[in-house]
Amino acid sequence: MQKPTPQRFLPLDVFRGLTVCFMIIVNTPGWEDSYYILTHAKWNGCTPTDMVFPSFLFAVGNAMSFSMRKFEQMESKAVLAKILRRTVLIFLLGYFMYWLPFVRHTATGWEFIPVAETRILGVLQRIALCYCLASLLIYYLPKKAVWIVSGLLLVGYWIIMYASGDYSLTGNAALAADKFVLGDKHLYHGEGIPFDPEGLLSTLPAIVNVIAGYYTGLYLQKAGSTGTSLTRLLQAGCLLIAAALVWNLAFPINKKLWTSSYVLYTVGIDLLILAILNYVIDHKKQVKWTGFFTVFGKNPLFLYLLSEVLVIFMYFIQVSQISVYRWINVNIFQRLAPGKPGSLLFALVFMLLCWSVGKVLDKKRIYVRV
Template sequence: MSLPGQRFLALDVFRGMTICLMIIVNTPGNEATTYAPLLHASWHGFTPTDLVFPSFMFAVGNALSFVMRKWEFMSTSKVVGKILKRSALIFLLGFLMYWFPFFKYNEQHQLVLSPFSETRVFGVLQRIAIAYMLAALMLYFFKTRATVIITAIILLLYKPVLMMFGDLTLTGNAVLKLDTWLLGVKHLYMGEGLPFDPEGLLSTLPSIGNVVAGFVAGKYIQERGKTYEGLAKLMIAGFGLFIVAYWWNLGFPINKKLWTSTFVLHTVGLDCMILACIIYVVDFLGRTKGTYFFQVFGKNPLFIYLLSEIGVIILWMIPVNGVPLFQWLYKNIFEYAGAYFGSFLFAVSWMLFCWLVGLILDKRKIYVRV
């Protein structure tokens, strides 16, 4: 049994690796010349990039397994207040990130407030906020066993719900229909060639499974993760979920943008196996050289993620010789390394810049918490 307040380096490294990869896949110098593994699957299917976001949610569950031990000594009202406050702040930060820079030029070249009516409502942080809130409340009130059962029921019912109110196509799915009815098309993500939000409200429900699985894994690791038996069981559990996902994929395709139940099992299985490998290297072999690089990301994950996203928006806003600074940097520096490799170098360089900011914060013991 772990002691209260004990840190698990492997979990910190896992969380840091997730943030590091998230920045790289989100900020290519030129999306048209991005290596295929660094792109999301167009619809059904899976690429390495599709693992990043669910791994972030899995890491949220890991962190929750540590926090819940502190909640045992607090009143119910205080715990619920903390959960709701944190969820609301994360959701608001995600919304403000999409609204940023809050102003734009109209057709008369006048600076006006960007209308709320055209701002995306759901997104990455918003999904994390909702899934965290529901998972945390269930785990606090119903405990682990009941929460796992409820989560399994959600995953089993998700396909029947999708088929009852639509199909599994981009234009006819129930996720799109619910978001369109609830918010209208102008509040949705426009990057799919039509209004469709891959972080829609309905598809957020199965994503609770990634948070709950992260919690269960985190709790298990604290209790048995530093034994060979515990490590073997974590690896076997991950491989078992991986096999089930591919078997179920025959009737319910793995699809990140719909966040299908098979996608949940597939990504949770991979995360468990990856985490088991990290534990083996870090804790069993004692090879910790280089882990501090990822710890920097893991100590300020939310701040560094926001910095990476808002920083890119600012680079697109600054004009240099008639083009945005983002494009100017790619064309005049990174593209000389080749269209594809240059795009990749740009993403890595931006990731390293964000890491440097995180390093400065860590050296000054500044940690942004929500």
């Protein structure tokens, strides 16, 4: 933990805060039924929920446009060590989070979960890998070369997916690659089969979300929140969305495969959102409403981890033969508002619980960094 840096970028804090806030809400439904906007697309397509993770990666890139300034005064070895250290720490946090609480319930009691059955990849692991590879590309290559590599990642991923399988859950090349490298037991099993939506091959196009966020941050720092700069962001966002919709005809927009069209689509929407936030906050000076979201934006990693760990233990601890998570919803929230309203109410209350922890940290000016 460390004290905050004197310079903060309010639109970025709000953008991150919106992302983390919505991420907690969609990750903690209280019941089986949820409103459409709070669920992922079953396969192809993109709901508001499918915007959360790519927006977080975009925000990581935005933050890098500020933090990587320090690299100019550092030796290359020190820069490389810093990047690798942060990558390993975030990756391990994600890995151990999925392993928690290290034991599981069985008919005879608790049983230790062996390493051979742990999920290796996941949300934080993808953030770590994308941060690492994007940072190395940006640090070692000129801007033009980084954009060329970004294009190759998107087109190359499309070629691999087209040539080595199809775009179905069971027949895609990303699944085949993950099974070959990691094996079934180390993959996510929430889709009914071993399939990891944060797999190795599908991480390659996700790097572009971070790179786009980085250069967007640099552009705003140089151009400022002027009418011209924000108009260009809006134009770029609309062009990317249009390109994504055209590409969608051949390579469907799909979050679980993290298709190249999905990258363009999500970056386009993020550009529109960030342009609007900059206009409202920096240009129109409307900042009174931002305080709620900056609580999440200033401690995004810690509050995300807190939300996930709390849920893990709420599912693990049992009351009357059911998990605490289920018991709370059955006996409180579903009685107050059955079905979807109760599910949303629980998610909102849980989000506010995490926010209250963040508020205490913010008041004490404590910001958790990795």
